[in-house]
Amino acid sequence: MKLYIQYMYSYPHKTAYRPLKGVYLRDYASVLAGKGHGLYLHIPFCQSKCGYCNLFSVTGLGQEAADRYLTAVERQSSQYQEILTSVGTEFSELVIGGGTPLYLTVQQLERMFHIVTCYFRFSENRSLVVETAPNQTTREKLELLKQAGVSRISMGIQSFSDKELSVLGRQHNAEKARQAFALIKTYDFPCVNVDFIYGIPGQTAASLLESLKEALQFEPEEIFLYPLYVKHGARMEREGVVLEPETAFAQYQAASSFLRGNGYRQDSMRRFVRQTTARAFSECGFGTSIGLGCGGRSYLGKLHFCSPYAITRSDCLARLKDYENTADFMEITHGIILSEEEIKRRYVIRHLLIRPGLELERYQELFGEDVLDAFSLLRAWIEQGYAVLEENGFLSLTEAGLGVSDYLGPQLISPAVDQAMHEWEVIHGQTHDTVSRKP
Numbered sequence: 293m294k295l296y297i298q299y300m301y302s303y304p305h306k307t308a309y310r311p312l313k314g315v316y317l318r319d320y321a322s323v324l325a326g327k328g329h330g331l332y333l334h335i336p337f338c339q340s341k342c343g344y345c346n347l348f349s350v351t352g353l354g355q356e357a358a359d360r361y362l363t364a365v366e367r368q369s370s371q372y373q374e375i376l377t378s379v380g381t382e383f384s385e386l387v388i389g390g391g392t393p394l395y396l397t398v399q400q401l402e403r404m405f406h407i408v409t410c411y412f413r414f415s416e417n418r419s420l421v422v423e424t425a426p427n428q429t430t431r432e433k434l435e436l437l438k439q440a441g442v443s444r445i446s447m448g449i450q451s452f453s454d455k456e457l458s459v460l461g462r463q464h465n466a467e468k469a470r471q472a473f474a475l476i477k478t479y480d481f482p483c484v485n486v487d488f489i490y491g492i493p494g495q496t497a498a499s500l501l502e503s504l505k506e507a508l509q510f511e512p513e514e515i516f517l518y519p520l521y522v523k524h525g526a527r528m529e530r531e532g533v534v535l536e537p538e539t540a541f542a543q544y545q546a547a548s549s550f551l552r553g554n555g556y557r558q559d560s561m562r563r564f565v566r567q568t569t570a571r572a573f574s575e576c577g578f579g580t581s582i583g584l585g586c587g588g589r590s591y592l593g594k595l596h597f598c599s600p601y602a603i604t605r606s607d608c609l610a611r612l613k614d615y616e617n618t619a620d621f622m623e624i625t626h627g628i629i630l631s632e633e634e635i636k637r638r639y640v641i642r643h644l645l646i647r648p649g650l651e652l653e654r655y656q657e658l659f660g661e662d663v664l665d666a667f668s669l670l671r672a673w674i675e676q677g678y679a680v681l682e683e684n685g686f687l688s689l690t691e692a693g694l695g696v697s698d699y700l701g702p703q704l705i706s707p708a709v710d711q712a713m714h715e716w717e718v719i720h721g722q723t724h725d726t727v728s729r730k731p
């Protein structure tokens with residue numbers, strides 16, 4: 293079994309998106325009517341590029357670049373505002389991700405919050421999520437986040453071993469991560485999340501547990517454990533680093549069992565939540581979300597869109613320039629329009645891979661069919677012990693199933709999306725990682 297095929301955090305993957313013609317935001321505005329939508333703001337700047345990363349982020353640009361970027365975000369926001377006001381959109385969530393959002397100066401962060409609050413309407417109890425990194429986590433910036441009402445702050449620590457951090461090419465060292473973590477904790481944010489990576493060359497199960505033990509001293513509400521995917525175009529790919537599956541899986545087993553034994557509930561292969569935090573079920577398959585900025589994705593019913601997937605620095609810079617020069621954000625030029633079949637697949641993927649899982653009756657109600665008949669694979673997973681029908685009517689992954697989510701999830705990709713992703717991979721010279729998703 294190929295354990296680490298792909299992380300299915302969304303579906304379909306951006307590599308299945310293609311140029312679109314004659315698609316306009318106003319034609320999809322009705323799905324944004326009323327309450328309960330998400331707003332995502334992408335800040336694509338980082339101090340330096342991590343060795344495994346191919347996310348949309350650029351390094352080495354000065355403050356003027358960030359100023360120009362915010363000007364474009366403001367233009368996009370004001371154009372979106374017109375449409376959103378006409379359908380009475382109220383957002384219940386704002387996520388500011390990157391890149392490294394706190395790479396912006398305090399003044400730029402103030403301007404960023406001013407833009408979102410000026411052009412968009414939020415519910416009173418909206419959640420506000422911000423990503424940060426240890427080197428950019430300062431007292432002044434945290435003050436600002438606190439004033440803005442941040443409800444969840446997420447920091448990529450990845451390891452408390454300087455050796456492992458240097459293999460990853462992270463910007464910070466362990467001491468800086470400790471200081472930033474301690475500083476964050478003094479601000480009493482409702483949820484603090486930290487990310488760690490396993491499968492790092494030279495890492496052992498013991499060194500991973502050492503990092504996690506240290507993290508637990510800070511009592512974070514959530515811990516995410518990510519296997520080291522060396523992404524296409526990343527520096528570590530050029531160096532020939534690949535994830536060693538058996539070692540990574542042994543580390544995952546040790547770490548997940550350690551966290552479960554220390555008061556954390558496992559909600560997915562990656563997400564561990566402190567038991568004192570209630571699990572909120574949300575029907576995520578249909579969530580509508582608008583992306584602001586370059587590289588941010590929007591999900592409007594069957595229309596998903598974003599700027600074309602960029603990996604190399606030169607492609608990212610070109611997209612950034614295109615974004616800054618965009619005069620009209622109303623025309624959607626790149627994305628995918630999902631068929632009914634893809635919408636069903638998305639629904640199954642988005643629910644099954646995270647607990648409490650997929651509610652069978654709800655699926656029947658939405659799509660008029662039995663999900664176990666529609667996806668015979670699910671019956672096989674029950675027989676193989678990867679999934680279980682719970683008494684409450686949910687189909688959930690078992691502990692064994694959660695551990696192999698990056699094998700199971702990709703099996704649910706449709707042949708059409710698989711083909712589109714494969715074409716992209718061939719054109720862009722990707723020879724491993726997501727190629728050959730099937731077992």
Ligand code: SF4
Pocket residue numbers: 337338339340341342345346347349390391392425448
């Ligand atoms: S992993 Fe995060 S911090 Fe590192 S380069 Fe990528 S976006 Fe920036």
